[in-house]
Amino acid sequence: MKNIPVILMGCGGVGRQLLQQIISCRTLHANMGIHLRVVGVCDSTSYVLAPDVILAGFDDNFLKGLCQIKSDGLPLRNCMEHGTCESGSSSEFMTKLTDIAAHLHFVLVDCSASSETTKVIIEVLHLGCCAVLANKKPLTGSLEEFDKLFLHPRRIRHESTVGAGLPIIASTNRILSSGDTIVSSLGSLSGTLGYVMSEVENGKPFSEVVKTAKELGYTEPDPRDDLSGMDVARKALILARLRGIRLEMKDIKIYSLFPDKMGPDAMSLEDFLKNGLPMLDDDIEERIKKASSNKNVLRYVCIIDTKDISVSLMERPKDSALGRLKGSDNVVEIYTEQCYSDKQPLVIQGPGAGNNTTAAGVLADILDLQDLFS
Amino acid sequence: MKNIPVILMGCGGVGRQLLQQIISCRTLHANMGIHLRVVGVCDSTSYVLAPDVILAGFDDNFLKGLCQIKSDGLPLRNCMEHGTCESGSSSEFMTKLTDIAAHLHFVLVDCSASSETTKVIIEVLHLGCCAVLANKKPLTGSLEEFDKLFLHPRRIRHESTVGAGLPIIASTNRILSSGDTIVSSLGSLSGTLGYVMSEVENGKPFSEVVKTAKELGYTEPDPRDDLSGMDVARKALILARLRGIRLEMKDIKIYSLFPDKMGPDAMSLEDFLKNGLPMLDDDIEERIKKASSNKNVLRYVCIIDTKDISVSLMERPKDSALGRLKGSDNVVEIYTEQCYSDKQPLVIQGPGAGNNTTAAGVLADILDLQDLFS
Numbered sequence: 001m002k003n004i005p006v007i008l009m010g011c012g013g014v015g016r017q018l019l020q021q022i023i024s025c026r027t028l029h030a031n032m033g034i035h036l037r038v039v040g041v042c043d044s045t046s047y048v049l050a051p052d053v054i055l056a057g058f059d060d061n062f063l064k065g066l067c068q069i070k071s072d073g074l075p076l077r078n079c080m081e082h083g084t085c086e087s088g089s090s091s092e093f094m095t096k097l098t099d100i101a102a103h104l105h106f107v108l109v110d111c112s113a114s115s116e117t118t119k120v121i122i123e124v125l126h127l128g129c130c131a132v133l134a135n136k137k138p139l140t141g142s143l144e145e146f147d148k149l150f151l152h153p154r155r156i157r158h159e160s161t162v163g164a165g166l167p168i169i170a171s172t173n174r175i176l177s178s179g180d181t182i183v184s185s186l187g188s189l190s191g192t193l194g195y196v197m198s199e200v201e202n203g204k205p206f207s208e209v210v211k212t213a214k215e216l217g218y219t220e221p222d223p224r225d226d227l228s229g230m231d232v233a234r235k236a237l238i239l240a241r242l243r244g245i246r247l248e249m250k251d252i253k254i255y256s257l258f259p260d261k262m263g264p265d266a267m268s269l270e271d272f273l274k275n276g277l278p279m280l281d282d283d284i285e286e287r288i289k290k291a292s293s294n295k296n297v298l299r300y301v302c303i304i305d306t307k308d309i310s311v312s313l314m315e316r317p318k319d320s321a322l323g324r325l326k327g328s329d330n331v332v333e334i335y336t337e338q339c340y341s342d343k344q345p346l347v348i349q350g351p352g353a354g355n356n357t358t359a360a361g362v363l364a365d366i367l368d369l370q371d372l373f374s
Numbered sequence: 375m376k377n378i379p380v381i382l383m384g385c386g387g388v389g390r391q392l393l394q395q396i397i398s399c400r401t402l403h404a405n406m407g408i409h410l411r412v413v414g415v416c417d418s419t420s421y422v423l424a425p426d427v428i429l430a431g432f433d434d435n436f437l438k439g440l441c442q443i444k445s446d447g448l449p450l451r452n453c454m455e456h457g458t459c460e461s462g463s464s465s466e467f468m469t470k471l472t473d474i475a476a477h478l479h480f481v482l483v484d485c486s487a488s489s490e491t492t493k494v495i496i497e498v499l500h501l502g503c504c505a506v507l508a509n510k511k512p513l514t515g516s517l518e519e520f521d522k523l524f525l526h527p528r529r530i531r532h533e534s535t536v537g538a539g540l541p542i543i544a545s546t547n548r549i550l551s552s553g554d555t556i557v558s559s560l561g562s563l564s565g566t567l568g569y570v571m572s573e574v575e576n577g578k579p580f581s582e583v584v585k586t587a588k589e590l591g592y593t594e595p596d597p598r599d600d601l602s603g604m605d606v607a608r609k610a611l612i613l614a615r616l617r618g619i620r621l622e623m624k625d626i627k628i629y630s631l632f633p634d635k636m637g638p639d640a641m642s643l644e645d646f647l648k649n650g651l652p653m654l655d656d657d658i659e660e661r662i663k664k665a666s667s668n669k670n671v672l673r674y675v676c677i678i679d680t681k682d683i684s685v686s687l688m689e690r691p692k693d694s695a696l697g698r699l700k701g702s703d704n705v706v707e708i709y710t711e712q713c714y715s716d717k718q719p720l721v722i723q724g725p726g727a728g729n730n731t732t733a734a735g736v737l738a739d740i741l742d743l744q745d746l747f748s
């Protein structure tokens with residue numbers, strides 16, 4: 001039985017779901033000859049560590065208790081009541097991780113949303129450990145950091161950074177390793193903006209659709225976090241860098257769905273929803289009509305060609321994969337020189353958000369590293 | 375630099391394309407720290423083997439010569455003129471392979487269409503080697519053979535057995551290793567039948583569409599090889615077995631598009647095309663009308679639920695991925711318990727045939743085995 005030590009950073013929705021899935025997959029993974037031994041967990045303020053990380057790990061009852069504590073909104077140190085463990089602040093943990101990496105070959109899993117994890121991930125990778133990321137931030141920092149993360153590309157996996165568990169990264173890597181050249185990747189990589197753009201197409205005003213999406217919990221608490229296109233741009237940058245396109249976030253042309261004067265610095269959320277948003281309706285309506293007269297539909301799309309990334313509203317043919325998109329699905333169309341032509345791209349579509357599917361992507365990534373463990 | 379020895383069985387269109395891609399990817403793979411060292415090749419009658427398989431392999435000029443010889447329709451032994459190598463009959467080669475496997479850790483690649491390769495694949499896997507299959511036959515023999523092939527599941531890859539290079543197997547494996555349960559997989563896995571069914575929908579007679587498909591080279595020389603559904607059934611069986619569904623070919627309900635009395639044993643190809651085929655037009659036309667009145671379209675689909683496989687003509691909703699299919703694309707819809715619901719399946723679509731994409735799938739599989747080589 002292969003014993004793979006796992007250390008988890010971030011135990012919000014995705015991290016908690018991951019721990020639960022690890023527990024519920026015990027028999028399945030044992031049949032595959034694998035035991036995932038969780039030895040440490042941290043959140044944004046504190047950590048817990050198993051007393052003997054080299055030989056043992058947390059038992060499943062402890063992990064269940066930990067999930068319950070986090071789901072109750074309590075701090076991690078409350079775990080001390082559930083079993084023996086070491087605890088401390090999350091900043092101490094970062095130092096501790098490199099100490100552990102010198103003695104233990106483990107998988108560091110980043111399910112946080114922090115930009116502070118990059119340094120420690122690079123350090124443990126350098127010491128021979130592996131990393132699995134659901135967190136986009138480490139991959140969208142400087143190119144220098146990106147290069148360090150991919151110095152040993154087999155040790156790092158990050159499927160859930162783009163389209164949650166959808167096999168977009170794995171498929172892109174397969175295309176690249178077969179020597180085919182990707183000419184362009186087109187994607188609708190925001191479930192929120194996908195939903196909004198397919199609903200406005202049916203004649204509803206943009207402002208109403210955004211408000212409904214917010215009520216349904218499809219948007220961030222401040223919908224401008226979605227409407228700015230920044231999240232889509234991060235995903236696009238990851239896909240581009242994977243293909244060897246050397247760009248920084250600042251190089252991306254991002255079309256925000258609201259003007260600067262309605263930004264969070266200039267307008268309160270309440271004011272934006274009540275007064276700002278409705279002022280955008282006419283422009284969107286006009287663009288939809290124009291698209292329709294061209295037999296197209298309007299989509300919020302990222303396009304990564306051979307050199308550039310653009311993230312913006314764009315007309316797409318009604319009968320293309322992007323044009324047919326409904327609801328909150330994500331979709332990518334990949335065009336290559338050899339296998340996937342203009343008329344027959346590779347299309348991958350499905351739900352691109354949610355704790356379940358994001359955690360599933362992380363877990364599949366961890367299992368995919370198994371050959372690097374003895 | 376990792377040096378991965380490769381031995382290839384079958385050098386028809388796909389095998390030849392694979393050799394060409396290996397050669398053209400030299401720089402790319404070197405940047406990944408990999409050198410694919412081809413040490414042996416066989417076709418249905420003979421083999422060539424590098425003089426020193428442990429330390430050296432064929433140089434790229436020899437491989438280019440080999441591709442030229444095969445493309446000219448000549449036997450492999452003509453390679454003797456292009457460089458130093460050992461040669462002999464393909465049956466001798468099978469014995470030789472197990473001898474080599476005792477001393478060399480290599481990847482055995484099966485790009486043949488033979489049902490005679492299973493035994494040697496099992497033997498070399500048992501000796502610690504790896505295998506990559508584009509050939510469906512070994513995976514659709516008895517369950518006993520299948521179990522032996524997957525005794526060490528990490529050592530075998532077979533993406534190109536279903537949907538050519540489309541990432542259907544890789545994605546299915548990711549879903550399974552994350553502990554999600556696949557409730558059903560639906561697929562249109564024959565480019566030929568996909569083309570035929572989307573064309574008849576536009577009002578053309580079935581017999582005319584089949585004849586056009588034959589003229590365009592979309593069908594096998596005898597179109598009944600496609601219309602029988604056997605090829606789709608093989609792919610469905612592979613997908614089912616991957617999910618742990620223990621069925622044999624004989625357990626699959628296969629709906630053939632022609633009756634037994636028009637089979638190759640009962641009717642010549644010429645007779646079938648001229649007299650048999652047109653007799654099928656009315657029935658198909660009627661079924662299409664019925665589907666249309668239900669707001670559906672008619673597709674040739676395989677459905678793998680939790681226990682059974684069916685391969686037949688079926689009505690599918692017009693706005694589903696299968697319903698929207700046009701031309702010769704393949705598509706699968708995967709529904710699971712946790713991540714991919716009734717309304718949001720995982721959809722993978724693209725060209726599911728052709729030497730380029732099949733060879734690309736094989737090459738990505740070989741690269742995916744790199745962590746098993748030191």
